[in-house]
Amino acid sequence: LNSLKEKDQALYDIVGEELARQRNGIELIASESYVSEAIMELQGSVLTNKTAEGYPGKRYHAGCHVVDKMETLGIERAKELFGAEHANIQAHSGSQANQAVYAAMLNPGDTILGMRLDQGGHLTHGSSVNFSGKMYDCVSYGLNRETEIIDYDEVEKLAKEKRPKLLIAGASAYPRLIDYERMSLIAKEVGAYFMVDMAHIAGLVAAGVIPSPVPHADFVTSTTTKTLAGARGGFILCRGEHAAKVDKGIFPGVQGSMHFHIMAAKAHTFKNAMTSEYRECMQQVVRNAQKLAQTLSQRGFRIVTGGTDNHLMLVDVRPKGLTGVQLDEALESVGITVNKNMIPFDLQKPAVTSGIRIGTTAMTIKGMKEEEAEHIGALIDEVASNIDNKAALEGIAKRVVELGSSFPLYQGYFE
Numbered sequence: 001l002n003s004l005k006e007k008d009q010a011l012y013d014i015v016g017e018e019l020a021r022q023r024n025g026i027e028l029i030a031s032e033s034y035v036s037e038a039i040m041e042l043q044g045s046v047l048t049n050k051t052a053e054g055y056p057g058k059r060y061h062a063g064c065h066v067v068d069k070m071e072t073l074g075i076e077r078a079k080e081l082f083g084a085e086h087a088n089i090q091a092h093s094g095s096q097a098n099q100a101v102y103a104a105m106l107n108p109g110d111t112i113l114g115m116r117l118d119q120g121g122h123l124t125h126g127s128s129v130n131f132s133g134k135m136y137d138c139v140s141y142g143l144n145r146e147t148e149i150i151d152y153d154e155v156e157k158l159a160k161e162k163r164p165k166l167l168i169a170g171a172s173a174y175p176r177l178i179d180y181e182r183m184s185l186i187a188k189e190v191g192a193y194f195m196v197d198m199a200h201i202a203g204l205v206a207a208g209v210i211p212s213p214v215p216h217a218d219f220v221t222s223t224t225t226k227t228l229a230g231a232r233g234g235f236i237l238c239r240g241e242h243a244a245k246v247d248k249g250i251f252p253g254v255q256g257s258m259h260f261h262i263m264a265a266k267a268h269t270f271k272n273a274m275t276s277e278y279r280e281c282m283q284q285v286v287r288n289a290q291k292l293a294q295t296l297s298q299r300g301f302r303i304v305t306g307g308t309d310n311h312l313m314l315v316d317v318r319p320k321g322l323t324g325v326q327l328d329e330a331l332e333s334v335g336i337t338v339n340k341n342m343i344p345f346d347l348q349k350p351a352v353t354s355g356i357r358i359g360t361t362a363m364t365i366k367g368m369k370e371e372e373a374e375h376i377g378a379l380i381d382e383v384a385s386n387i388d389n390k391a392a393l394e395g396i397a398k399r400v401v402e403l404g405s406s407f408p409l410y411q412g413y414f415e
């Protein structure tokens with residue numbers, strides 16, 4: 001980053017400080033990962049200079065013959081990776097991918113049925129504080145109180161009662177597999193379109209570690225971050241019959257010009273996800289999550305649903321006499337990064353919570369395995385037991401740096 005160093009010392013120092021945080025800490029935020037240097041190179045490439053609207057071969061600006069090749073390559077890779085009939089890779093984010101599908105298929109005021117935000121769903125699935133909740137008539141389904149699994153009977157009942165135009169599956173904080181087949185049958189029965197937002201789990205789907213929603217859904221939206229471990233952006237897959245509408249939903253529906261530098265990084269993300277190294281990494285992500293969940297459970301935490309099938313777990317911290325925010329902040333003070341998270345039927349406010357959400361993608365990309373997952377579980381427990389003991393927390397922080405920095409990240413970068 002020599003030019004940056006010369007031109008803007010303040011920002012250069014901030015990037016260096018963040019790199020040190022990433023190198024030394026233990027990253028357990030479920031939506032985070034470490035991207036490869038190739039992704040960073042593409043995101044910082046000259047492709048950022050090109051402006052265009054439209055699609056390959058049908059642009060509103062001249063000079064697109066090179067970027068057209070790149071976008072076409074990205075689209076073909078996305079289709080191949082996920083076995084999809086059509087792909088649109090222009091969405092600037094996961095939220096905009098969702099917004100584009102709604103813009104393509106719905107009119108303001110139409111009914112959508114999605115998962116409750118406080119039980120694992122995403123803001124864009126109908127929360128009242130989000131455009132989705134303001135623009136559409138949003139109805140939400142939740143979890144079964146006993147099993148903490150999606151209440152499919154409730155989904156069916158609500159679908160029959162409210163006749164939504166769109167049924168949405170997918171979540172930001174749900175540790176179990178989703179029954180896409182059942183959801184798609186419910187959608188079919190009430191004449192609704194079926195969309196799956198696989199933003200969190202797309203990498204596990206790409207690697208074949210968990211079942212794919214693609215054969216069951218009219219639309220599949222996603223980010224290329226999180227488990228896909230790539231560019232910071234979104235994309236949409238759909239059946240061929242919806243291709244023209246989805247493309248119009250993105251442009252001119254909700255976006256103007258596209259970010260070619262990010263799009264190229266998405267195209268590389270798809271290539272990387274086809275490698276055997278990536279598939280092995282995703283298998284390890286799930287093994288690490290299961291080991292960490294087991295360790296925390298053995299140490300007296302309650303794991304929501306009793307475990308996990310994917311990269312994340314929800315940990316009920318009440319058995320330790322704590323709130324989510326207390327443990328989140330204490331963990332941050334020792335260099336372990338998680339996020340406070342509502343547990344199902346939580347009585348605490350969203351800013352307090354009774355739980356934390358933990359994901360294992362980033363630690364696994366760093367090279368950590370079950371042994372480290374167990375070690376991290378023990379460190380989390382030690383923090384929980386020493387929440388007000390400053391000296392103990394300082395001692396734990398040193399051990400976190402030892403563990404975090406013993407798995408090198410971006411060697412040679414920035415030096």
Ligand code: PLP
Pocket residue numbers: 031092093094095096121122124170171172197198199200223233234
């Ligand atoms: N969908 C789900 C399920 C998510 O968890 C997220 C992000 O956390 C998004 C969509 C939105 O992605 P973005 O933050 O890129 O808008």
